[in-house]
Amino acid sequence: MKKLLLAGSVLILGLTAVVPQILAEEQVNSLRGDHALDENSTEPEMKNWQLDRDPIPRDHVKQPPLIPHKTQGYKINLKFNKCMSCHSWTKYKEAGATKISQSHFEDRENNVMANVAARRYFCTQCHVPQVDAKPLVENTFKPLPTVK
Amino acid sequence: MSLKDKIKCFQGWLAGFTATTLLVGGIAFGIIFWGGFNWTMELTNTEQFCISCHEMEDNVYVEYQNTIHYENRTGVRATCPDCHVPKEWGHKIVRKIRASNELLHKALGSINTREKFENKRLKLAQNEWRRMKKTDSRECRNCHSFDSMDYTAQGRRAFNRHIKAVDDGQTCIDCHKGIAHELPDMHEVDASVVVGQTSK
Numbered sequence: 001m002k003k004l005l006l007a008g009s010v011l012i013l014g015l016t017a018v019v020p021q022i023l024a025e026e027q028v029n030s031l032r033g034d035h036a037l038d039e040n041s042t043e044p045e046m047k048n049w050q051l052d053r054d055p056i057p058r059d060h061v062k063q064p065p066l067i068p069h070k071t072q073g074y075k076i077n078l079k080f081n082k083c084m085s086c087h088s089w090t091k092y093k094e095a096g097a098t099k100i101s102q103s104h105f106e107d108r109e110n111n112v113m114a115n116v117a118a119r120r121y122f123c124t125q126c127h128v129p130q131v132d133a134k135p136l137v138e139n140t141f142k143p144l145p146t147v148k
Numbered sequence: 149m150s151l152k153d154k155i156k157c158f159q160g161w162l163a164g165f166t167a168t169t170l171l172v173g174g175i176a177f178g179i180i181f182w183g184g185f186n187w188t189m190e191l192t193n194t195e196q197f198c199i200s201c202h203e204m205e206d207n208v209y210v211e212y213q214n215t216i217h218y219e220n221r222t223g224v225r226a227t228c229p230d231c232h233v234p235k236e237w238g239h240k241i242v243r244k245i246r247a248s249n250e251l252l253h254k255a256l257g258s259i260n261t262r263e264k265f266e267n268k269r270l271k272l273a274q275n276e277w278r279r280m281k282k283t284d285s286r287e288c289r290n291c292h293s294f295d296s297m298d299y300t301a302q303g304r305r306a307f308n309r310h311i312k313a314v315d316d317g318q319t320c321i322d323c324h325k326g327i328a329h330e331l332p333d334m335h336e337v338d339a340s341v342v343v344g345q346t347s348k
Binding site for chain 1: 214216333
C-alpha cells in the first residue's frame with residue numbers, strides 16, 4: 001500500500017514537472033507578451049475608431065449587436081446614461097437609432113421595469129464599438145443559414 | 149502784494165493748474181485706471197483664475213480634463229472662459245457682474261464639498277443651459293458654426309442631425325449637454341436616461 005502511494009505521488013510530481021514544459025513549448029503567452037514580471041510590456045499599437053456606418057450584420061440569434069459608431073467620451077454612471085439619450089424608447093425616433101429591445105427592461109426575476117433594468121444598464125458590457133484591429137485568432141464560425 | 153493779491157495770484161495759478169495739468173493728469177489717470185480695469189478683466193478671464201477656487205478645480209476642472217475640449221487631435225484647447233464668458237465687451241461686463249455672486253457663495257461655502265456640489269449641480273447646470281439657450285449658444289459659436297462645417301466630413305449621425313437642426317432652428321446646447329463636464333443627476337430631468345424603477 002505504501003509503495004503504491006509512493007509510486008502515485010512520484011507520478012504526480014513527475015507530471016507537474018513535465019506539463020508546464022509541454023505548455024511552454026506551445027508558446028502560451030499572456031496578453032502582456034513574453035516579459036518578466038518586473039519588465040514593462042510592449043506598448044500596444046494605437047487603434048483608430050471606425051467611422052459611423054450602417055448597423056453591422058448579426059451572426060447568431062440573441063447576439064448583442066456590435067456598435068456601428070464611435071462611443072468616445074460617452075459616459076455611463078448612476079446619474080446619467082449617454083447611450084440612452086439616443087436609444088431609449090422616448091428618444092430613438094428623434095435620434096434615428098434602434099430602440100433597446102424589450103429584453104432590456106426585465107430584471108432577473110422577469111419583472112418588467114419602467115425603463116432599462118439595472119442588469120442591462122452598463123451597455124458596453126455586452127455591446128462593443130469597433131476599431132481597425134485585426135482578429136487576434138482565426139475564427140471559423142459560420143452562422144446557420146436558416147437562422148441568419 | 150497784499151494778502152488778497154497773493155490769494156488771487158494763487159487762484160490764478162490754481163486755475164491754470166486745473167485747466168491744463170488736471171487735463172493731462174486726468175488723461176494719465178484714466179489710462180492707468182482703464183488699463184488696470186482691462187488688466188483685471190483679462191486676469192479674471194483665465195483658466196488659472198477660475199481654478200484658483202477649489203470648488204471649480206476639484207469638480208468641473210478634473211472632469212473637463214477627460215474631454216475633447218482639453219485634449220484633441222489638432223491640439224486646439226477651449227478653456228473655461230471660452231465657453232462661459234462672452235467675448236463681446238458689453239456682454240462680458242454683464243456676465244462678470246452677475247458672476248460676482250460666485251464670490252458670495254464662495255464665502256457662504258455653498259458648494260465647498262463634493263457632496264454639496266453634487267446636490268446643487270442640477271441648479272447650476274440649468275442656469276448655464278438657460279443662458280446658452282437664450283444666446284443661441286453664442287460661446288460655442290465663437291469657435292464652431294453650422295456655416296463652416298464640412299458635413300461630408302462628419303459622422304453620419306452628426307450629419308443627419310445637424311442638417312435637420314439648421315432647418316428646425318435648434319441650438320448646440322439642445323443636443324450637446326454635458327460636453328465638458330459630467331452631467332448632474334438626471335433622474336428629475338429625464339427618466340429615460342437613467343436606470344428604470346419597477347413599474348408596479
